[in-house]
Structures are given as structure tokens and as C-alpha cells.
Amino acid sequence: MEKDITAARAVAEFFKSPDDLVKLSQTRKKLQREQASIDAKLKEGAKAQLDATRDALVRLRETKNEIGTIKEDMIAIEKACEDPRVWVEGFGKIAAVSRIHRNFVATAKMVEQLREMSLKIESVEKLLAKDRATPLGEAPNLLAIHYCLRLYILNETMLQATRDGQASTIKTLEGYCERLAGTLEAFESHYLHLASSLLDIVRKGHAKVAIKIAKIAEIEGQRDEKAIAIRLVKRQNKDIGARFQSVRAEARVIKHYRAKVMDSIRASAKNLIERQFAKSKDNPAAFFEGENFDWYYQDLLLVEETLIDMFPQDWKVSSIF
Numbered sequence: 097m098e099k100d101i102t103a104a105r106a107v108a109e110f111f112k113s114p115d116d117l118v119k120l121s122q123t124r125k126k127l128q129r130e131q132a133s134i135d136a137k138l139k140e141g142a143k144a145q146l147d148a149t150r151d152a153l154v155r156l157r158e159t160k161n162e163i164g165t166i167k168e169d170m171i172a173i174e175k176a177c178e179d180p181r182v183w184v185e186g187f188g189k190i191a192a193v194s195r196i197h198r199n200f201v202a203t204a205k206m207v208e209q210l211r212e213m214s215l216k217i218e219s220v221e222k223l224l225a226k227d228r229a230t231p232l233g234e235a236p237n238l239l240a241i242h243y244c245l246r247l248y249i250l251n252e253t254m255l256q257a258t259r260d261g262q263a264s265t266i267k268t269l270e271g272y273c274e275r276l277a278g279t280l281e282a283f284e285s286h287y288l289h290l291a292s293s294l295l296d297i298v299r300k301g302h303a304k305v306a307i308k309i310a311k312i313a314e315i316e317g318q319r320d321e322k323a324i325a326i327r328l329v330k331r332q333n334k335d336i337g338a339r340f341q342s343v344r345a346e347a348r349v350i351k352h353y354r355a356k357v358m359d360s361i362r363a364s365a366k367n368l369i370e371r372q373f374a375k376s377k378d379n380p381a382a383f384f385e386g387e388n389f390d391w392y393y394q395d396l397l398l399v400e401e402t403l404i405d406m407f408p409q410d411w412k413v414s415s416i417f
Contacts, residue, residue, distance in 0.1 A: 217279055220244050224279070228286050234302040235290060241283055242312050284351075287312065291357040292364040295395060298402050306406035313353040314408075323348040354411075362416050368395075 223237040290297065290305060297305050372391065399414060407413045 213276065216244065217275055221279055221282075224283060224286060231289060232293060232297050232300050232302070235305050235308060238287070238290070238305070238308045239311065242287075242315075245280055245283055246315075287353075288356055288360045291360040294361060294403065295364070295368075295398065298398060303402050303406055306403060309357060310407050310411070313357050316351045316353040319348065320350050320352065323350065358411070358416065361413070365416060 220241055223241050227233070227235050227237050227241070287309070291309055294306055294309075297303075369392075404414055
């Protein structure tokens with residue numbers, strides 16, 4: 097009612113006099129234009145809203161399809177991650193054939209290595225015999241011999257055979273490896289003999305032999321540390337240890353070459369002093385008198401001027417003498 101009164105008042109104010117009725121036609125046209133404009137805007141807004149709704153529905157349908165595709169992919173991934181023995185037909189036979197093939201390849205490789213071992217060991221033995229013929233020489237083949245022997249996996253081969261092989265296989269491998277074991281023992285004996293004869297070798301002018309001795313000890317020391325670290329991990333955590341499939345870490349015999357070299361040098365110095373002292377056993381005081389003790393100072397000077405620089409600083413070779 098109030099709206100009608102308000103509208104009537106507005107019309108009354110607009111048409112206050114008879115002359116204002118002339119404007120009625122113009123006013124009607126103006127209102128019609130405004131109504132048409134409002135209707136056009138409403139239609140345009142409704143159309144835009146419908147288009148937005150239609151686009152949203154299309155995107156929703158596409159999203160639904162993508163979710164379905166992702167779901168199918170996830171199912172496929174889950175199926176692929178399952179135990180292949182469950183869904184792959186004949187997987188047991190495939191696995192067995194694969195295992196046989198791997199064993200065959202490994203066996204063929206080992207047989208080939210064993211066939212070549214005799215010739216290679218013979219070559220190493222010749223080099224070793226040549227160096228041992230001059231025990232105070234420059235040991236020209238020492239590093240080459242050590243490198244060749246490093247390539248042979250005596251301990252690893254025997255451990256693998258012990259795990260997977262039969263008694264006859266182990267016995268056969270022992271026969272093949274017996275000569276290699278002897279060569280390894282002869283090399284270590286020659287190596288430590290060089291360490292115990294270092295002063296005499298340096299006097300002959302072959303101080304670089306000390307560098308070779310230290311280098312071999314360094315290489316073997318690194319391999320010792322790696323093997324010990326893996327063993328400790330396996331003992332402390334079986335789950336982590338199971339990831340280490342290296343046979344060498346378990347099979348390797350820890351050599352302690354650096355300690356053995358130091359012990360050989362120390363024993364050699366001690367024996368030298370004892371031999372020199374034995375010459376003066378009737379008169380012990382004469383051992384420290386005059387020229388009788390010059391040899392000791394000469395050896396110390398030789399160590400300081402020549403031998404120390406051939407070893408790493410952390411070896412502290414001078415303290416041994």
C-alpha cells in the first residue's frame with residue numbers, strides 16, 4: 097500500500113499541471129527504453145552465468161575422467177608391485193631358468209679364470225724370482241707383482257665355493273689355488289724382507305724401494321679398513337648387513353702390512369745393534385767408545401737425510417731407529 101502511495105505521489109509530482117500530460121508519450125518511451133536496457137543486461141548476465149555453469153560442468157566431467165584414469169593407473173601400479181609369483185604365469189620356471197643361466201655364466205667365467213691362472217702365476221713367479229735374485233736391488237717388479245696378485249681372488253673364490261659348492265668342487269679349487277697361495281706367501285716374505293733390509297738397500301742407492309713398500313702398505317690398509325667396516329656393520333645390524341652382498345669383505349684376510357713393515361724395520365734395527373754389541377761382549381764399555389759407535393750415527397744420518405722422506409709423515413719412521 098505504501099509502495100502504491102509512493103508511486104502515485106511520484107506520478108502526481110511529475111504531472112502537476114495539464115501541460116505536463118503532453119510529456120506522457122515521451123516519458124513512456126523513456127521508460128520503455130530503460131526497461132529494454134535492463135532486460136538486455138539481465139539476459140546478458142543470465143547468459144554469462146549459464147556459460148560459466150556449463151564450463152564448470154565440463155571441467156567437472158573432465159576431472160572425473162582424469163580421476164578414473166589415475167585410479168586405473170594406481171591399480172596397475174599396485175598390481176605390478178605385487179609378488180610376480182602370484183600373477184605371472186610360470187614365474188617359478190622363469191626364475192629357475194634365470195638362476196641356472198646366472199650360475200652357468202659364473203661357472204664359465206670361473207673356469208676360464210682357472211685356466212688362465214696357471215700361465216699368469218708362472219709369469220708372476222718369474223718376476224718375483226728376478227727380484228729375489230737381487231735382495232738389495234731396486235726391486236723393479238715389486239709394484240707389478242703386487243698389482244697382479246691383487247687381481248686374484250683366492251680367499252673370495254674359496255669362500256664362495258664353501259657356501260655354494262660340493263666337497264668335490266672345493267677340493268678341485270683347492271688344487272688350483274694351492275700354487276697361488278704359495279706365490280702369495282712368497283711375495284709377502286720378499287716384501288717384508290725388503291722392509292727389514294731398508295738401510296742396506298738405501299746404502300746401495302735404491303731409496304725408492306721404500307716408496308714402493310709404503311705404497312703397497314697403503315693400498316692394503318685401505319682394503320683392510322673397508323673389510324673391517326663392513327664386518328662391523330653386519331655384526332651391529334643384520335638388516336643393514338644383508339644389503340652388503342660383497343663376498344670380498346667377508347673373505348678377505350686382514351693383512352696389517354703397515355704394522356708388519358714397522359715390526360720388520362724395528363726387528364732389523366734391534367738385530368743390528370745386538371750383532372754390533374756382540375763384537376764387544378768381552379768389553380761392553382768399548383761398544384760406545386770412539387769409532388766403534390760411528391756406524392750408529394751414520395745410520396741415523398742416513399735415515400734423516402734419505403729414508404724419512406720416502407715414507408708418509410704419520411709413519412714416524414725416525415722413531416723406530
